[in-house]
Amino acid sequence: MLLPQEIIKIKRDGHQLNEQAIQAFVKGLVDGSFSDSQVGAMAMSIFQRGMSVDEKVNLTLGMMNSGDILSWEGFDGPIVDKHSTGGVGDKVSFMLAAIVCACGGYVPMISGRGLGHTGGTSDKLESIAGFNVEPSIKEFKAIVKDVGMAIISQTDNLAPADKRLYSIRDVTATVESIPLITASILSKKLAAGLDCLVMDVKVGNGAMMTSLADAKALAESITSVANGAGVKTQAIITDMNQVLGTSAGNALEMYETVKYLTGKQREPRLHKVVQALAKAMLLNTGLASSDNDALEKIDRVLTSGKAAEVFERMIAALGGPSDFIDNPWGAMNKANVITEIKATEHGYLAQMDTRAVGMAVVGLGGGRTAPGQAVEHSVGFDRILPLGVKVNRGEVIARVHARSHDEAELASQQFSRTIHYSEEAPTLSPIIYT
Known part of the structure; x- marks a missing residue:
């Protein structure tokens, strides 16, 4: 069996890791046989040397299989999710999940914490007093079945290899690696048992990918690995050359989410991104038959308040207040x-x-x-x-x-x-x- 330092050396020197070496690395992430410093060194080696398609597939599947794999038998609608590569002021997940859920989809969203300069969806939700981003898998599935959506953080049993690697990437300047981003995103999404995934690949000076060429490369990497694994996946590239919306910061973004869902404030750029991603999710799942049908459904659930109602039900189901939409600052600190x-x-x-x-x-x-x-x-x-x-x-x-x-x-x-x-x-x- 190869020692951790030997596996690191193979990648450091620009050679391809075979499936056995990648499985040893994934095992080391879970059982601790790779120390934090060795994980950091491995991440930097991958960052600098890259990975082939086979290596990315093996790393993705290895991390996916490092924990629980969810199934959604008995659900009467499509299981769909969205993932963003991260940016500043990116609170799209909240509006999007509520809209798609209100249109008939099931959205089991497993989100991350902040990485580098980018905010984390889980951190934003934890602005809300009582909100539990780490329910058991049983509770998570029950809430998705009852409400139609739930946004949680990674549990210890869902892609645990990625959970550890994710936290170390954050503090070792290895966030922007296309192979590591691909494996991190898809290990969680494939483990979540999705029918369909829409990727929001951010590009610009506030994104992991600062050039359009890199954003396209990441979009291609993710869609090729995900579609190859049997999950229908579409990537949309969106701008991150300025803060998305009017706020950046955890509680402030939750407040902007409430204003968006209630129609009190919908910053035009933010609204356009939400619409584009929601439309893709509705079309790819068959919940809408055309662009116009999708846009009409999106407008209907926003105007009627159904999307806001679904979001508030999720907040309450995960331990937050039952009146978050009417009184958001009653549950958050200023x-x-x-x-x-x-x-x-x-x-x-x-x-x-x-x-x-x-x-x-x-x-x-x-x-x-x-x-x-x-x-x-x-x-x-x-x-x-x-x-x-x-x-x-x-x-x-x-x-x-x-x-x-x-x-x-x-x-x-x-x-x-x-x-x-x-x-x-x-x-x-x-x-x-x-």
Whole structure:
């Protein structure tokens, strides 16, 4: 049997790992025979050397089979999910799951925690008092059957190999590896027993994939491995060159979700991404017969309040309050200090360093710099103006929510440095690329 250091050396030197070596690595992730430092070294070797299709398939299947495999026998609708490669202000999962569920799909969404500068769906849900992101598999399946959707974090028994690798990637600068992203996403999604998966591959300066070529490569990697494993999968590439929506930060994004579902605020870029992904999920599952049919169904469940009702039922079923939609701040903490951030120049908001905004949220305490670290759910930014808006010096372009005045001042300065102004209206990136 190969020792961990021998397996690392094979990949470090640019050679292909056979199935036996990959299975030994996966086993080591679960039983601890690979130390944290060895896992980090392996992740860096894969990051630098890449993986062949066979290696990606073997790693994906190995991690998938490292724990429970879910089945959904007896359910009277399609089992469908969406996954995003992550960004800043990406709260799409909440709206999307509620919409698709309200249209007749079952959405068992197994989400991740924050990675690097990107926020985590599970962390956002934990902003809500009492919400349990780690129910048992039995409870998870019962809630999906009863409500139609449930969004949880990885349980110890679902792709446990990925759970450990995921946390170490976060702190070893190996988040952006296409093979590791592919295996991480699909090990969880294949273990969840899906009929259909829609991928939201983010591209831009706030995404893991900063170039369109890399985003297309990741989309191709994921769809080829997933479709090859028997799960109908479509990838849509969407923009992450600015914060998605008007907020970045855990509780603030949950509040924006409520405003979206109730129709009080639907930021246009965010709405367009939600619509595109929901349409793909409805079409790929047969829940809609055409683009127009899908869009009509999406509008109907939003306008009627059915999507909001489904979302609130899920919150209550997983331990949160039963009145979250009507009283979101009754179940979430507000930050101690809220400060306005003002434009430093006249002109158009032309560019945003979106990754830096995400790191500023981490710096406020809204993300992690080490595995297992506690998160301050109340901090972040809101009322963020979109790019392309013309402002005068001194106008408010965002607000910072912080634990102290000193932290608010530092984050305000950091946010201001992320914004570039221009005299002419800027040419903005498309919201949907493919």
